[in-house]
Amino acid sequence: MDIIFLGGLQIETIIGIYDWERETKQTVILDIEMAYDIQKAAETDDIQHTLDYKAVSKRIIAFVGASSFFLVERLTVEVADIIINEFKVPWVKVTLNKKGAIRGASDVGIIVERGRK
Ligand SMILES: Nc1nc2c(c(=O)[nH]1)N=C([C@H](O)[C@@H](O)CO)CN2
Numbered sequence: 001m002d003i004i005f006l007g008g009l010q011i012e013t014i015i016g017i018y019d020w021e022r023e024t025k026q027t028v029i030l031d032i033e034m035a036y037d038i039q040k041a042a043e044t045d046d047i048q049h050t051l052d053y054k055a056v057s058k059r060i061i062a063f064v065g066a067s068s069f070f071l072v073e074r075l076t077v078e079v080a081d082i083i084i085n086e087f088k089v090p091w092v093k094v095t096l097n098k099k100g101a102i103r104g105a106s107d108v109g110i111i112v113e114r115g116r117k
Contacts, residue, residue: 001035001090001117004051011061014068015075015098028064028075028096028109032056034083035091035117056087072096076110084114091115 009030014022034051041050060079069075076096083092097109 002038004034004036004038004053006030006032006053006057006060009057009060011064013064013075015070015072016101017070022068026098026101028072028098030060030064030079031095031097032060032079032083033093034087034089035115036089051087051089056083059086072098072110076112077114080112080114089115091117 009032010027011030012025012027014024015026015028016022034056036051038050041047059082063082064075064079067075067078069078076094079096080092080094083089083094091113092115093111093113095109095111097107099107102108
């Protein structure tokens with residue numbers, strides 16, 4: 001199966017368990033990989049035969065920007081579920097990086113895989 005990916009998608013959102021995190025937006029960075037058979041799009045050169053990564057990015061930016069979850073686990077699984085259910089991809093891998101959340105660590109977050117390749 002082929003992969004369509006979106007990398008380094010930065011979105012401001014309310015995320016976290018501490019009082020200050022409920023009031024101040026923070027940046028999460030999403031890397032998304034989506035299994036998709038791109039053969040027909042390659043043959044026809046027609047956007048109708050593929051997954052429109054612009055449509056995926058718009059949906060995820062709107063969802064994450066309006067969300068206010070406590071845990072990165074919840075947010076990451078919600079993003080994976082939207083992609084599986086609304087964009088009909090058979091498999092998705094979502095990496096959510098809450099950069100700077102841990103002093104001394106450059107990166108921290110969650111990696112979720114849903115579906116089958
Ligand atoms: N497994 C998790 N651990 C922690 C989370 C989380 O979402 N999942 N969140 C926090 C705080 O909100 C953190 O981001 C601020 O330091 C702590 N641990």
